[in-house]
Amino acid sequence: MVSERSLEVLRVIVQDYVASREPVGSKSIVERHAFGVSAATIRNDMAALEEEELIAAPHTSSGRVPTDKGYRLFVDHLAEARPLTPAQRTAIEAFLGQSVDLDDVLSRTVRLLSQLTNQVALVQYPSVQRSRIRHVELVQLAPRRLLSVLITDSGAVEQRVIELAGELTDEEIAEVRGAVNGAVAGLSLVDAAARLRLLPGALTERTRTIVEPVASALLDQIAANRQEKLMMAGAANLVRTETDFPGTITPVLEAIEEQVVLLRLFDEMAHEQHTVAVSIGRENPVMGLAETSVMSSGYSAAGSDVARVGLLGPLRMDYSGNMAAVRAVARYLSRLLGD
Structure with a gap:
């Protein structure tokens, strides 16, 4: 078990690492955040986090970065809810509201979500098992x-x-x-x-x-x-974050080309509508996606079962902001397509 302060240290490590792409050290934590304790005390907290495999040192004598387990704890318990700004919500409603048919709605959805988050955006076509x-x-x-x-x-x-x-x-x-x-x-x-x-x-x-x-x-x-289908936008965002992937980004690009692979991954994630499910790193069973995080939320259209809209990107992503964007877009899709 780690202390409440150690969990707060983990939270700021995730946030600072996502913002800077640089491993986070105890000195920078003391300088940037008001913990009111010495760097030595923060180092003790970091040692406890490392013992629990929540953070790791990518290089000798470097700062620390979150592990898959650390990101999971952050997403489940430490991420701060960050609603979209009124301007972002207005942009979603204005852009998606101009759609002329289902294909246009989904095309606009992935383009907008990709622009809001700088990640790969994915949307599953509504299931037509109940369509008439x-x-x-x-x-x-x-x-x-x-x-x-x-x-x-x-x-x-x-x-x-x-x-x-x-x-x-x-x-x-x-x-x-x-x-x-x-x-x-x-x-x-x-x-x-x-x-x-x-x-x-x-x-x-x-x-x-x-x-x-x-x-x-x-x-x-x-x-x-x-037939089950996916629409996707923003694959170029992966290339822009290529340094976040050890070795080569090619397996990730190959994996997202296989729609059946991504559809299966969506199916394996939680299906509750209006909640955002997140699958992190090695939790993704698909070859090539072990260095990515995938998040999705459900939306529904008239006469269809719940389908999924979500994001795929590197482990180092803005979880709070991205989850808020996915949740907002999914809810708007349900209102738009449920009419």
Whole structure:
């Protein structure tokens, strides 16, 4: 066990190391912080922290830096809540409020979060296990070409261009649109897919020849919606902090290219909405991410399960500020997409 003062020493070591990237010594702690004790006393506190493997010396006769265990204790018990400024909150609402569809919302989300934190920002597309089809629109692009637009109640929009064997009149397009919407509107994606496979057989021969390519395209669109996907921004921020990674940053860059790896990591983190889960260093089981920290919070969209939005960056990051940014963005996403 370490004393309350030793824990406060750990807190300032984390904060000073994050700010300066330099190992923190007892002399600088005494000079920068009002502990009211001598440097020798602070050295004793640091020795206790080192014995508990909460800090370590990267070099002989150097100051100390936090370990994975030290960062974990800091995040769980010592990090000070730091809400976003009114200007930052206004910027989030103004920027995300201009979005035109789900893809635009998520693209703006990762760009904004990356700019706020200088980390890699990640957002998981809403799960569509409970999504339902709101509407299917068919738009004629050319005499033998249609654009099929699938819209779900979670805000997802999926488009496909359909090449037809013959030309269609406006009346025939309207007939097909009515038949398709009558069959699938309001159904879950799973039920809609089953209905589409049976739909052509229930129509007249002429209508069937038109509906078959449309139904085939819609099945592809439904399959695309059911795939789990991530959107990412800010990978260049990793390169700017390359000195925080021992050896080479290449394994980290390779790991974040694998969406399935990051999705699995998100799934393994806590799922409580409105809380921020943090996975630190060797807690990340994925090869290449042992020198990173990953944080995420849940958000929800209409008709979907909880999805995750978060950050990935080096161990030496501003945990308090980044957690506040992730929490605020996740809550705003839930309000925006839940309407």
